Amino acid sequence: MIFSWIYRIVYRVAMRPVLFLFEPEKVHEWLKSLGIYLGEREWGRKFLKTTMAYEHPALEQEYLGMNFKNPMGLAGGFDKNAELTQALPAMGFGFMEVGSITGVPCPGNPKPRLWRLLKSKSILVWYGLNNRGSEEVSERLRSLDFEIPLGINIAKANLEELNPIDKGIEDYLKAYKAFEGVGDYFTINISCPNTVGGEPFAEPKEFNLLMQALNSVREANKPVFVKFAPEMPWSQFNALLDLCVEHQVDGIICANLTKNREDHPNLNDKPEFEHGGMSGLPLRQMTNEMIAHAYRKYPNQFVIIALGGVFTAEEAYRKITLGANLVQMITGMIFEGPQVVGEINRGLVKLLKQDGHRTIKDAIGSKNKLQDS
Ligand SMILES: Cc1cc2nc3c(=O)[nH]c(=O)nc-3n(C[C@H](O)[C@H](O)[C@H](O)COP(=O)(O)O)c2cc1C
Secondary structure, three states: OOEEEEEEEHHHHHHHHHOOOOOOOHHHHHHHHHHHHOOOOOHHHHHHHHHHOOOOHHHOOEEEEEEEEEOEEEEEOOOOOOOOOOOOOOOOOOOEEEEEEEEOEEOOOOOEEEEEEOOEEEEEEEOOOOOOHHHHHHHHOOOOOOOOEEEEEEEEEOOOHOOOOHOOOOOOHHHHHOOOOOEEEEEOOOOOOOOOOOOOOHHHHHHHHHHHHHHHOOOOOOOEEEEEOOOHHHHHHHHHHHHHHHOEEEEEEEEEEEOOOOOHHHHHHHHHHOOOOOOOHHHHHHHHHHHHHHHHHHHOOEEEEEEOOOOOOHHHHHHHHHHHOEEEHHHHHHHHHHHHHHHHHHHHHHHHHHOOOOHHHHHHHOOOOOOOO
């Protein structure tokens, strides 16, 4: 507890004001390098664990053959090339998702491609799936052991020549096959808002083709999750959920970055903010509605991973009580500091006790009936 306070104060007063003076992508690289350095050393991992991680039996769950020490995971996009897999468990995460990783390597969009929106508590992201590709990343991961469940988030590379549907599917398949025997679950990312070809696989017809192809090479006993965009009509979401049932998808992730700028009209005034999807607070309400809706439409059919503007234990708990089994985050960690994962877990235990729940599982969906979706 004392370490958490120290981190919080140091991050708020000293680190964040300095880090936020620099270009966001540079800061992302620096922090990643620090994480790699600490994660590769035993003393580094011990230091992180002692000062950040929080464990409690009430937070433990088991799904699809995976043991989650707590419900908090790192979302896809922070560790695109899977370099932090040794540091993240020590930081207190209960699971981690790496990527998005594409079949072939992908340079992403030209820089600058990342901006902080301080008033909106959001990051404007226009990375465009920059990553080193499935072969290099899977090769490196093959020799490692992982302390917590590892999700492999795959997408089709952001390259014009992969825009035709069959080429796009080929790239997904390449990524999928490269990770055979590596990691604990797959996430099929059909919702990156920053690619040249848009999001063709978010359309039910194309999604159906993609899932047919993936199922033809599907690895036994390795769960598959699908990550959705947050701003589609309910009819489209329902159609995709129906297809997920048909194709035996194990879990869903709600949701990716939002392109909806209605509540942020002055973003459009600045030419540098022309592109990109928003994370954090602007997503929160949308994803909460999606979680509530999916949980009601298909109770206990999917493991639901919730995302979007989780900065506190209260918000993580809200998502769980709406129906989420697990929660992921990125933006909360950037704004609040790396100790926030442990703080949220500690806070969750308190909130469970307050509501008379013995474990996280008891709380899932407990307040959904009050919500309309
Ligand atoms: C810097 C950054 C990069 C991201 N890159 C990816 C990505 O490659 N693949 C993906 O599925 N989601 C990506 N996302 C979206 C996040 O996984 C998540 O859906 C979104 O940020 C909402 O969570 P948050 O509010 O906790 O940040 C990215 C988000 C951020 C902030």
